[in-house]
Amino acid sequence: MKNPIPNIHLNDLMPYKGGKSHVLGVEKIYKLSSNENPFGPSKAVVRAYRNAVNDITVYPDPSNNELTKKLSEFYSIDYSKIICGCGSDEILHLLARAYLAGNDEAIVSENSFAVYPLAIKASGARVVRAKEKDFVTQIQSILDLVNNSTKIVFIANPNNPTGTMISYDDIIRLHNELPDDILLILDEAYAEYVHDESYHSGFNLVNDNNNVVVTRTFSKAYGLAGLRVGWAYCPIEVIDVLNRLRIPFSVNSAAQKVAVAAINDQQHIINSVKHNNFWLPKIKHELENLGFIVTSSHCNFILIEVPIELNHDADEIYNFLCSRGIIVRQMYEYGLPNYLRLTIGLEEANSLVISSLVEFLK
Ligand SMILES: Cc1ncc(COP(=O)(O)O)c(C=O)c1O
Structure with a gap:
């Protein structure tokens, strides 16, 4: 019997693996594996979600009009240049499908978000990785890889899984030196957490150019x-182009309403960022005191190297934390087997991470 044959370039694609959320036999779980906000949404946002039940019989607004209007007002950006998606993942995939085909190349930074290679390969194109220095994206390494086949450069700023960022001056330099027909995608999923003076969103670059896209998320x-x-x-x-490709109702009606309510409740973002600003340096410091090597992060997570001097590898630490109900992210799919990524949690979770590691290493 013959089987239907999928596109050949899908053969070496591995499905995306999300952060784990359960440990067999452990009841109380602290999920610190996917960089979610440990506070969850605010009360006002939960109310908006409950009210959204009234809309579930009819199709959502395919133009996402209310949400787009709110985003345009809040960020003072052009309504007609905003597109919403089922997570920024959907938009990243659409961009790859729209601008890449077999024999094309897309450049990503050496250790960048795992969805980019998936989206690139799903379009039949080649992934080209630009060397980093100390886990920081290097503009010159990217520029050195540009050739006639290059169609897209993906930059997460700040970057996942490293947490590092590059300055707006670097972004401008990269853009100035890229040919106009290469699409520069600036993924700003963690922008709300950054407070470095040299960091700016790429919105103005989008206003002034035809080859820059900024992606954002409510996740x-x-x-x-x-x-x-x-x-x-x-x-x-x-x-x-994306409107021609996308499915008509990818953002459901509850998501549209609730996202508007979330923008209206900026106090929640301020509180969440304040909590992160307090815990990020504190956890880094405590982990370094225990002998781990911790990358400087501008996000709500940190990348932790488990050095051989600790006499334990990342798997042992991961398993021990799991036994305490703490789920962090293993870094195999990023090619960093001796690293773990830890999302900043609530105080109880953060303290438990530190006390568990102290116990494990003593
Ligand atoms: C850098 C980066 N971009 C995009 C995303 C995807 O976000 P969304 O939930 O909006 O699809 C993530 C999620 O982990 C991320 O880390």
Whole structure:
């Protein structure tokens, strides 16, 4: 019997693996594996979600009009250049499908978000990785890889899984030196957490150019990962192409309403970021005192190297933390087997991480 044959370039694609959320036999779980906001959404947002039940009989607004209007007002950006998606993942995949085909290349930073290679390979194109220095994206390494086959450069700023960022000056330099027909995608999923003076969103670059896209998400600081809402700020020509490709109702009606309520409750974002600003340096310091090597992060997570001097590997530490109900992220799929990524949690979870590691290493 013959079987249907999928596209050949899908053969070496591995499905994306999300952070684990259960440990067999452990009841109380602290999920610190997917960089969600440990506070979840605010009360006002939960109310908006409950009210959204009234809308579930009819199809959602395919133009995401209310949400797009709110985003345009809040960020002072052009309504007609905003597109919403089922998470920013959907938009990243659409961009790859729209601008890449076999024999094309897309450049990513050496250790960057795992969805980019998936989206690139799903389009039949080649992934080209630009060397980093100390886990920081290097503009010159990217520029050195540009050739006639390059169609897209993906930059997560700040970056997952490293947590590092590059300055707006670097982004401008990269853009200035890239040919105009290469699409520069700036993924700003963690922008709300950054407070470095040299960091700026790429919105203005989108306003002034035809080859820059900025993606954003409600999954991280806004605490809505389960609702799947993301969006992008794009040149009109890009919006036009994505609108031809996307499925009509990818953002459901509850997600549209709740995302508007989340933008209206900025106090929740301020509180969440304040909590992160307190715990990020504290946990880094405590982990370094225990002998771990911790990358400087501008996000709500940190990348932790388990050095051989500790006489334990990342798997042992991962398993021990799991036994205490703490789930962090293993880094195999990122090619970093001796690293773990830890999301900043609530005080109880953070303290438990530290006390568990102290216990394990003593
Ligand atoms: C850098 C980066 N971009 C995009 C995403 C995807 O976000 P969304 O939930 O909006 O699809 C993530 C999620 O982990 C991320 O880390």
